[in-house]
Amino acid sequence: MPGQGGLPTATDHQGGFAGTAETADGLRAITWKNGSYSVFPRIGTLTDYEVADENRAGTIVGTARVSFPGVSVSTAFRSRGGVLEELPKLGSNTKAAALGINDAGDITGYVWGDSSGLTTVVRWPAAQPGAVTTLPGLAPDPTSPQAVDEDGSVLLLRDSGLAIWRAGTITRLGTLPGLRFPDGTAFSNGRVVGHATYNGKNVGVYWDQQGAAHVLPNSSYNLSNGNPDFDLNRDGLITGRIDEAHGGNDLNGTGYGVWRQGAWVSNFGDLKLDLPSRVGDDGTVGGARMNADQTFRPYTWRCS
Numbered sequence: 001m002p003g004q005g006g007l008p009t010a011t012d013h014q015g016g017f018a019g020t021a022e023t024a025d026g027l028r029a030i031t032w033k034n035g036s037y038s039v040f041p042r043i044g045t046l047t048d049y050e051v052a053d054e055n056r057a058g059t060i061v062g063t064a065r066v067s068f069p070g071v072s073v074s075t076a077f078r079s080r081g082g083v084l085e086e087l088p089k090l091g092s093n094t095k096a097a098a099l100g101i102n103d104a105g106d107i108t109g110y111v112w113g114d115s116s117g118l119t120t121v122v123r124w125p126a127a128q129p130g131a132v133t134t135l136p137g138l139a140p141d142p143t144s145p146q147a148v149d150e151d152g153s154v155l156l157l158r159d160s161g162l163a164i165w166r167a168g169t170i171t172r173l174g175t176l177p178g179l180r181f182p183d184g185t186a187f188s189n190g191r192v193v194g195h196a197t198y199n200g201k202n203v204g205v206y207w208d209q210q211g212a213a214h215v216l217p218n219s220s221y222n223l224s225n226g227n228p229d230f231d232l233n234r235d236g237l238i239t240g241r242i243d244e245a246h247g248g249n250d251l252n253g254t255g256y257g258v259w260r261q262g263a264w265v266s267n268f269g270d271l272k273l274d275l276p277s278r279v280g281d282d283g284t285v286g287g288a289r290m291n292a293d294q295t296f297r298p299y300t301w302r303c304s
Contacts, residue, residue, distance in 0.1 A: 002039050006030065006298045008286035010054040010062075011278050013233075017286040017300065018054045019277075029084060031060060032286075032298065040084050043077060053100040053148070061098040061107050076109050078124075087124050088132045096122075100148030108148040119144045121154055121165070137168040146194075147187035150234070155187040162192070164211070174213045179205070182213075188281075189234035191261075195221040202250075204230050204240045206262040214262040218246040227253035228277035228287060236261035237303060239268055239276040239285060247271045258303065269301060276301065 006021030016033040029040040029049045046064040054060045060079045064086075067073070076087040076098035089096045093111035101107045105126030112119040118140035122132050135154070146155040146162075153166040162173040162182050173192065175182065182205060184194035192207040193216075204219035220243035221229065230240035238259040242248040247267060248255030256268040256276050268276055269289075275296065276287035283303045288296035 001297060002028075002030070002037065005288075005296050007228075007275075007288050007296060008032065008278055008298050008300075010051050010060060011280040011284070011286055012054045012056050012058055013281040014056060015280070015282065015284055015300075016054070016058065017278065017280075017298070018051045018060045019286070019298070020049050020051060021298070029060065029062065029079075031058065031079075033058070038082070040079060040082070043075070043084050043086060046073060046075065052098055055101045055103045055105065057103065057105070059101055059105065061101045061109075063097040063109075072114075076107075076124075078107060088130060090120060090122050090132050090134065093120065097144075098124075099145060099154075102148075102150050102152065106152065108145075108152065108154060110144055112144075116140075117142055121145050121156075123152070135165065135168075137170060138165055146184045147192075149187050149190065153187070153190075155184045155192060157183060162194070162207075164192075171211065173207045173211045176213050176215070179213060179215075185229040186231045188232055189236075191232060191234075191236050193230045193232045193238050193240070195219075195223075195230060195240075201243075203243075204238075204259075206232075206236075206238060206259065208262065216240065216259050216262060217264045218242050218257060219259075220244070220248055220250055222250050222253040225253040228256075228275050231277065231279045233279040233281045233283075235281065237279055237283065238262075239279055239287075242267065242271075274299070274301075279303075 003022040008017035008019035010018040018031040048065040051062040074095040076096040077084040096111045098109035107124040178199040182196040190209040204216035232238040242257040255271040258265040278286045
């Protein structure tokens with residue numbers, strides 16, 4: 001690591017990870033591969049970086065921001081040749097965020113203005129460098145997309161609930177009696193994981209490839225501390241918070257577990273110290289472990 005702390009938030013699904021780390025120059029985007037790391041230079045004066053995704057070629061995408069009184073900047077970026085480059089915005093929109101990149105190099109995200117409150121889902125096609133396009137059947141909407149699947153499908157959180165946009169058609173995800181305020185956090189191979197309130201309890205939720213909702217047994221969540229949320233890979237391997245009855249700590253946001261396609265598997269690592277954040281299709285999990293000095297250092301685990 002180049003500094004005191006770091007967290008992987010994306011993976012190339014081949015043992016490599018990307019995320020952010022503290023450096024002498026502040027928070028920076030970083031990749032880890034084969035036991036070494038690479039730090040990306042900042043984009044101009046932007047100081048806050050979020051890495052959303054990485055494809056198998058090692059290209060990362062995400063969002064860079066800076067905010068102080070009277071100024072708020074948000075721009076989507078991709079990596080190329082060891083640096084981060086800004087992605088173009090659409091029309092009169094002044095801000096942009098990137099959510100995902102597939103193995104073909106197509107990038108999906110969204111743009112918005114300063115006052116309308118509407119976001120527009122967009123794609124930066126690999127075959128059209130410098131171009132940004134809208135997706136058919138997705139008019140500007142008050143809510144934002146949540147995640148992107150490898151085939152280009154987009155997970156949406158709308159006033160009517162969670163839905164999937166796929167090739168111009170929007171399909172709502174299923175719900176359950178007593179399930180309220182659903183939110184999606186990861187989308188892979190047609191499966192979705194997220195969280196909701198179920199009969200008054202904060203729980204993790206898994207939606208299968210048919211869109212049916214399943215409450216994750218023994219699960220919980222805490223959105224107030226910034227610890228990693230639920231994640232899954234293409235095979236439906238899930239990591240996320242467990243409830244206090246099974247060893248979790250809702251106040252601290254610690255205590256993680258493993259599920260497979262909605263079924264409970266086991267606790268994850270050390271319940272007090274380990275924070276899994278990203279599950280690769282190869283079964284490798286990236287995350288952080290809290291050291292004795294309260295620093296979160298990046299780690300990988302292998303699920304078998």
